[in-house]
Amino acid sequence: MPLSLTEEHADLAAAVSDFADRFADVLQTRELFEAYGAGGRPAHWGELVDNGLHALHISEERGGQGGTVADTAIVVEEFGRRLVPGPYVSTVLASAAVAAAAECKASTHGLDVFAEGATGALAMPAATLTALATSTGWIMNGRTAVASLLSAEQLVVGFTDGTHTRFALIEAERAGVAKVSASCTDLTRDAGTLVMESVVIGADDILAGLGLGHVETLQAGLLAAEASGIMRWAVEVSTDYAKIREQFGKPIGSFQAVKHKCANLLIAAELATAAAWSALVALDQDADQQALAAGSAREAAIAQAVDAVTEAVTILGGIGYTWEHDAHLYLRRAMTLAAQVAPARAGIASVGRVALELDRRIDIELPDEDPAFRQRIAGLLDQAAAMKNEHDGGRWNSRGTQRTFLAENGLAAPHWPAPYGLAASPGEQVIISQEYARRNLIQPSSVIGEWAMPTVLAFGSEEIKEKFALPTLRGELIWCQLFSEPGAGSDLAGLSTRANKVEGGWELKGQKVWTSGAHEADWGICLARTDADVPKHKGLSYFLMDMRSTGVDIRPLKQSTGDAEFNEVFLDSVFVPDAYLLGEPGQGWRITATTLQNERTQISSGVSAGAEESLRELIREQGYCATEEEAFTELARIVALSSAIGALNLRETLRQVNGLQPGVGSSLAKVAHARLSREAATRVLQLAGQGALFAQAPGDAVTGMLGVPQVLIGGGTVEIQLNVIAERILGLPRG
Structure with a gap:
């Protein structure tokens, strides 16, 4: 999905795509490489200005x-996808920096000329640029490489005078300023070396109130938006090609290896989009949040674009390596994006130091909030906060406890229908989540019950609903899921547990495996075959099974970590009454789909996948000092990807809040999180060094690594999930 999260942004993206069709088609761009390399305003610049695309972020008072x-950023992303040439990104970067200073009421000069259509460029502070303070300003000397410098009419130049980092807006023709031209890697843009010889910078030139962190976040967000567009192109072109290119009499998209390449490209592109969005949101946040968001945009988007286009070429094969194909043009542009943030990426350890104590956080704002609803929820949660929770032998004591109060007032599972929940919309769930957080209350979870109960509410009788719903919410009943079998893991439809009709119910025989919590569960949701003479997915039925029934034999499975969370469950003629068959015989596959899709909308201001906690713990335990660059660098990179995954999940919530159709983010995030967990555990193990000789290694290094296979296999292996993404989301043919 693109950056768009609203219908207005989707309409804008469509209009920008139409603009590219009419004025900046790639075939026309190819004929003008030499002109673009020489700088100046491209032929379509006048139309761009007439359409106001250059000044969307400039206030109306200043002509925007x-x-x-x-x-x-919507325009930047779409221009990136369509390879629109010229200095658009450098211009809006420069003018957005000026606009940020203007918003601080410290400087308003310069916006008028940008609103009128002037081109611009941004020169970030560099060690090769020096500024000597004088009584009236500064004298600048030095040189630095600048994207779209030859086209720029206005320059935003950053410099450090020994104590402060400042930004100044100057005309490109100012005395002492020179542009040294060179062939740009990106054939659709120019680049040059900015040379400054005793350039006088006055106080009026300074963009007061504009800090380095804000400019770095602005740069990271907009360049990441362009990277997102480039990566979307890579997904589209490689997937389309894989559907039609045949080898060995089949489309190459039917081969699993190609499927996985395309699915991985989609995951990378979605993470890039999420990271770009997070950086743009951070422009209105504090310096620490900006640092975390900018680091994520650089690592999860800008740095990944080169690899994404390269991977697309491996799918395209030899044709993608030719001059005539557009792939090398996109690769060249991706390379120049990475080059522009290279200095910031070199200092990524500084982001790790921030990440040691802070998570990336984004607060969702609701445009059409009902104050009365929030007030009612706040009152109920105030009452709950004054209560206690009590355990009785590991189970909840339901008499007068906080959890009981929450359950009976619809706040344990507010997305459920009344009377058990509040039938809360995504927006209302946001309000409820925020009110929980304000009181440091944790919303109760019934774990597997959160999957089982919505299915019971959808297909069960009124008696069944009353029997199970509230006791589950109160924590009185614990559930397990009896789906997987020794011969039917990812291929769930291939299970062999049989359910034969007997008087008054069904007799179940078979074996289940990898059943989490079966040794503690009161009830289980069980899938069994009731008809062996129909296609395998049509002969399944869905049962609710009392785990204390005669014939249920639960045997714990000791994992490699030494824990025994999983179990084998043997069913030896277990009787299940007719009342506990959900739906009709043979409907089990459809009902199971409801169970697997019934995940609570996870809404939180925390934007993190949580894989970085062990790394933080290791750094704290080992006492790494501020000079331990390796440890903080690894933490920063893990946090960058973790934040991108969290932002991807949060964007899915916002789509629902905005009334749009759900996207594909949650499916992709599962794969990304599994991989990140593996990567994080590997980094912890490496950094633990000799400490990993001992079972109680710092940062949980040993048990963390031993637990990685569970993450990679549980809920369907990563490889199976990649097949599903390729076939169901990208539309690639089955093998």
Whole structure:
């Protein structure tokens, strides 16, 4: 999915794509490589200005459209996908920096000329640029490489005078300023070396109130938006090609290896989009949040674009390596994006130091909030906060406890229908989640019950609903899921447990495996075959099974970590009454789909996948000092990807809040999280060094690594999930 999270942004993206069709088609771009390399305004610049695309983020008072940087990012992303040539990104980067200073009421000069259509470029502070303070300003000397410098009419130049980092807006023709041209890697843009010889910078040139962190976040967000567009192109072109290119009499997209390449490209592109969005949101947050968001955008988006286009070429084969194909043009552009943030990426350890104590956080704002609803929820949670929870032998004591109060007032599972929940919309769930957080209350979870109960509410009788719903919410009943079998893991439809009709019910025989918590469960949701003479997915039925029934034999499975969370469950003529068959015989596959899809909308201001906690613990335990660059660098990179995954999940919530159709983010995030868990555990193990000789290694290094296979296999292996993404989301043919 693109950056768009609203219908307005989707309409804007469509209009930008139409603009590219009419004025910046790639075939026309190919004929003008030499002109673009020489700098200046491209032929389509006048139309671009007439359409106001250059000034979406500039206030109406200063001659712009009165929008936000997020609006401009929609254009940047689409221009990246369509390889629109010229200095658009460098111009909006420069003008957005000036606009940020203007919003601080410290400087308003320069916006008028940008609103009128002037081109610009941004020169970030560099060690090769020096500024000597004088009584009236500064004298600048030095040189630095700048993207789209030859086209720029206005320059935003960053410099450090020994104590402060400042930004100044100057005309490109100012005395002492020179542009040294060179062939740009990106054939659709120019680049050059900015040379400054005793350039006078006055106080009026300074963009007061504009800090380095804000500019770095702005740069990271907009360049990541362009990287997102480039990666979307890589997904589209490689997937389309894989559907039609045949080898050995079959489309190459039917081969699992190609499927996985395409699915991995989609995952990378979605993470890039999420990271870009997170950086744009951070522009209105504090310096620490900006540092975390900018680091994520650089690592999860900008740095990944080169690899994404390269991977697309491996799918395209030899044709993708030719001059005539557009792949090398996109690769060249991706390379120049990475080059522009290279200095910041070199200092990534500084982001790790921030990440040691902080998570990336984004607070969701609701445009159409009902104050009365929030007030009612706040009152109920105030009452709950004054109560206690009590355990009785590991189970909840339901008499007068906080959990009982929450369950009976619809706040344990507010997304469930009344009377057990509040039938809360995504927006209302946001409010409830925020009110829980304000009181440091944790919303109760019934774990497997959260999957089982929505299915019971959808297909069970009124008696069954009353029997199970509230006791489950109160924590009185624990559930397990009896799906997987020794011969039917990812291939769930291939299970062999039989359910034969007997008087008054069904007799179940078979074996289940990898059943989490079966040794503690009161009830289980069980899938069994009731008809062996029909296609395998049509002969299944869905049962609710009392785990204390005669014939149920539960045997714990000791894992490699030494724990025994999983179990084998043997069913030896277990009787299940007719009342506990959900739906009709043979409907089990359809009902199971409801169970697997019934995950609570996870809404939180925390934007993190949580894989970094062991690494944080290791750094704290080992006492790494601020000079331990390796440890903080590894933490920063893990946090960058973790934050991108969290942002991807949060974007899915926002789509629902905004009334849009659910995207594919949650499916992709599962794969990304599994891989990140493996990567994080590997890094912890490496950093633990000789400490890993001992079972109680710092940072949980040993048990963390031993637990990785569970993450990679549980709920369907990563490889199976990649097949599902390739076939059901990208539409690649089955093998």
